[in-house]
Amino acid sequence: MKPLCGAALLLLLCAATCAQQDSCICEKNKRVTNCKLSSGVCWCESVGSGTPVNCDTLTSKCLLMKAEMTGSKSGRREKPKDAFEDTDGLYDPECESGGGFKAKQCSGNTCWCVNTAGVRRTDKHDADLKCNKLVRTTWIIVEMKHAERNAPLNTESLKKFFKETITNRYLLDGRYISVLYEKPYITIDLKQNASDKSSRDVDIADVAYYLEKDVKGDSIFHSNRVNFNIDNETLHFEETAVYYVDEVAPEFSMKSLTAGLIAVIVVVIIAIVAGIVVLVFTRRRKGKYVKAEIKEMNEMHRGLNA
Helix, strand or coil: HHHHHHHHHHHHHHHHHHHHEEEECCCCCCCCEEEECCCEEEEEECCCCCCCEECCCCCHHHHHHHHHHHHHHCCCCCCCCCHHHHHCCCCCCCCCCCCCCCCEEECCCCEEECCCCCCCCCCCCCCCCCCCCCCCCEEEEEEEEEEECCCCCCHHHHHHHHHHHHHHHHCHHHEEEEEEEECEEEEEEEEEECCCCCCCCCCCHHHHHHHHHHHCCCCCCCCCCCCCCCCCCEECCEEEEEEEECCCCCCCCCHHHHHHCCCCCHHHHHHHHHHHHHHHHHHHHHHHHHHHHHHHHHHHHHHCCC
16 A cells, blocks of 8 residues: 555655646736646636636736726725726726627626727617627827926937837837827827738737836736836826727717816807897897988988978
């Protein structure tokens, strides 16, 4: 029995060693589980969906959002401090098998259509809403405002830093990237048409999401945090905003306008109506005056003739 027990123990130790050798760390996504090496590539399951992800490239934004919502619900991690600022920015999305967003997203009985970046592009409707296709986002504008400083940053150093960082860290081809600096605003344009994007290219929606998380200090990477350092000076950001431009214009009605914009429109309409009323009233008075003047002239002529 002893040799048998020894053999069993040896097999157990071998299995544990092999399992340890097969395990891996997904450096480009910390929101994963069950990571294993396969043909030299680290493959993991995305939290919240179980969808396999390749750790050699970026994980799709849809899967990242789903993992983030799953973490928030379970209490394993805190919600980002700015999650409440954008009510449509964070929701539990429906993802395609390949990781992309489904064109129609719902929460309960409320549904809306999204673009390839998962951003709502229609008003919210009931479950009968039809979203015929997933509209592609071809241009993403990431605008960052750095903290106050006496002198502007060196423009060329800044452009070089962000272009190299986005190319090397997020694996996006440099031809899709342009950087503009107008103190204190740094604007990064990511443009990628469907005809330009090959199967090997990462999507600009995923890149923008990774970049936004890095800027806000909530990196998706497992351990490799980015240091925004320009000419040996660390940048601190006060504001970050992301804008999306789709290949087809969004379909928002008047109901979706903000209260401030509606108020401005109402004021303009009231001013126009008031102007029309004043004009009509003035013309009427002028007409009465002309009639009265003609009447008086007629009476004068009759008096002279008499």
